[in-house]
Amino acid sequence: MRQVPSVTEGRRAFLWGLLMLAAAGVLAWRLPTLRVESRLSALLPADEEAPEVAAAVQALREDAQSRLAFLIGHVESARAAAAADALAAKLEGLPGVREVRAVLPDGGTAAFEFYRSHQALLLSPDDQARLAAGPAALVEAALRTLYLPAALSGSFGFEVDPFGQAGRWWAALQGAVGALRPRENRLWVEGEGKVWTLVSARLEERPRDFSAARVLEAGFDAAGAAARAAGGEVLRTGFIFHELVAARRAQQEAGVIGTVSAVVLLGLLWLAFRRWRAVGLVFVPVAAGCLLATAGVLLAGGPLYLVTLVFGSTLVGVGEDYGLHLLSGLYEDEPYDPSRRLRRVARGLWLALVTSLLGYGALFLAPIGALRQVGLFSCLGLLGAWLTTLWLFPWASRGLDKAPERARRSFARLAQAWPRAGSRVALFGSVCLLGLGAWGWSRLKVDDDVRLLYARDPQLHAEQARCEALLKTPGDGRFFAIGGVDAQARLRAEETLRARLAALEPGLPPALGVSLFVPSLEAQLRVREGWRRALPPAAAALEAQLGEPGLASRLRRTLAAQTEPLTPEAWLASPASVPFRRLWREGEKPLALLLPPYGSRLDAAALARACEGLPGVRYVDPLGALAAQLGRIRRHLFWSLSLGALAVAAVLFWTLGASVWGALVPTFLGVGLSLGALGLAGLPLNLFAGLAVALILGMGVDYGIFVQESRGGGEAAALMAISVGAASNLAAFGVLSFSSTPALKTIGLVLSVGLASAWLSAMAFAKQGEKQGA
């Protein structure tokens, strides 16, 4: 006989509907203006002190992310050039791709012309020392220019560069800039037994969705194929290539992982309940919880972090268990009656909600906006899931037939046969697992490097590494930010810092910054004074030694035409500065950027020490800062969770009394073993592992509560609830272990191991002696 829902049940369900409508209304109202903050860098605290540095980091990042380049190699430069042209032709017209360049506009001579009238003031550090040493060194230098084969002196020729310093300055400059050299209107680099020419482009806008990404990737592939068809070897470098691979993988995985877990999940729920209405209901609490939570977070204002959506909705997954706990009344001996079932499990549900709110509410204590938002989201979401179970389920699940006798019997037998805590099998199993876990813990490493979160494509990384080795371009994202309103002071600070870096790592090219091209006025005037003192006697000595009348005055005229001081303004306005203008940021708070040279092995601490005592100078390491912040979030997550766990333990101790261990042991076993598995798998402990641990804490405690709170024949139902809950979560998250994205793999692995251990050990704490299905 079908039971009719009571009036109260109907009213509550109606109330639930209203609540959801309101939440949907809020969502619809805020959705048009909603911007999800997906940049990881948005998690960084705002740099109140130096917004100009943050702006520079942002500009550099955008610049780096928008650039892409290909190196096209062949043993013959003509073939490489032809292949480069074939590739460039294919790049033109790709969506969002602009400024495709295979050929230089001026052959690189404009810069050469620009420096001519300033050339005598631009000296390499070695030449500065020689000039200061006096006329004798100048005479020697001139004799080298005159008597050595043109190139061995490093001079551009006696007429324009009698002392060879101009040629040597250019050489030093090129070392700092990288290995690319202009030749016949193209940029070339030699290496690996080939000559390589550069084709560069800028990506104006990144693809918006998967299909646009596929179009772009196919376009790049076709361009590479065209170059290879023309005989060239193609190396790619650029952020976008990695992004496209990640997008393709994510799409493929989302398909596979989504399908596998959906099929397994549905199959599992069907096997458990054999009622489609029950299967459908299982999903409602989490969906309703997420809706309510999103609305609440939107109402609270501020940016909505992607991290909140991902982490928050995962944590709300705990709410699935509330509904399951109610629905597993289908496994009770009596015919299913939701009101009676609710009365039986009410205490357990209350306890589960309170402990979860305590556990995740602790996230509010973290002084990090994103983490507090995750806390708010998960608490609201759990509340929504809980309300759904209490208000909607009695009405919506009324009239369901209890599970088929055979299914109930076989599950009851399984539950009965499961080894109990204290039995030999359980002890032996626990000791083995704990030993394995301890071994894993000993291998556990903490690493918050952002790059570890992304999937690596070996082929792409190999190409990128070869490009870097060939190009030798400085700039791995780290730099020195040199502030100060006075441009000359910034140039002087750069020079001091460059000298310090050179002293730390002699033999490397000089650090790249504007002062390399435009020395400070002070340095230029010092050089001019050096020439004024040393040149006349040196010129006279040369004239006498060579017996060439008029040589001295010619030398003086040559040098005089090259001693016009160079200003940053003139340099910035010239074509010579084009590739380097990003190193000089104007504005209210101007900033100069100095990049450590390619090949520098100095670590962050050494670089930070190098700029100590220089006013307005600071070392900036955006990736390092992001890793540090993720580490900070991870630590706060762990601390607040520990605090929450203590509070939860206290509440449980008070309510459960002696059987508290049945709730606590599975939880801690789950956390301990899952982190051990992380160590064994060689994956680092990071924020994502922390999220998974949070979920294990929430679910593990609930498993324990449900089992310990079940009384009078309700045990089979409780075991059924946690078994279905754990198995469905294993189906949903376990597949993530097979993801190629390390971040997802970490979540998947920690959750699978943790939930499985918490579930199986909670089963072992089921009360002994009670016979089910009798």
Place this chain on the structure above:
Amino acid sequence: MKALGFLALGLAATLFGLERPRELSALASPSAVLRGSFEQVKILKGFTRPLRSRGRFTVLRDKGVLWRIEKPFASGVCVDGRGLWQVVEGPGGLRRTALQRGDMGPVLGLLQTLLTGERAALVQAFELVEKEAPAGTWRLELIPRDAVLRRVISRVELQGAERVQRVAWDESNGDRSVIRFGNFQESAMPTPDEAGAFGD
């Protein structure tokens, strides 16, 4: 800079002898060390007399070049993977000080490609034109492809038989140098002096 790249070409092509212009790939010398003597004449614009110098050179394969002027005064330089060095006689042999530090990568790279006989490196730095020459000898004209280098050096001429005997180069401002080579000698090991000049 690029001018240094030219050095590598000039010297290496010179010293390791182009047997035939079309078969640049056959020019590699089997020995680790090649020595010889040189005589250079430079005709400079605005100078009344040509500048003459002579001395000895050493090429260490895979390493670099040591160039020692003996007349009219003693002076030496060495170029290798770590920079351009001034080499002077000291009490304990040859000593070197940096003229220009840093990676001479492209220079040595070019030198090495020549030594291993990769025509590509030569072809990509210079346009090669084969010239008429008496029987048993050859003549090759090289024009720099690099726009900046071309402003300094307009053309190079290599001439030889079994080995390069003469290199002439014209600078863009009208200066001209001619170097003649002779007394080639090969060996497996550098002398201690030579090793010292290379910083070993």
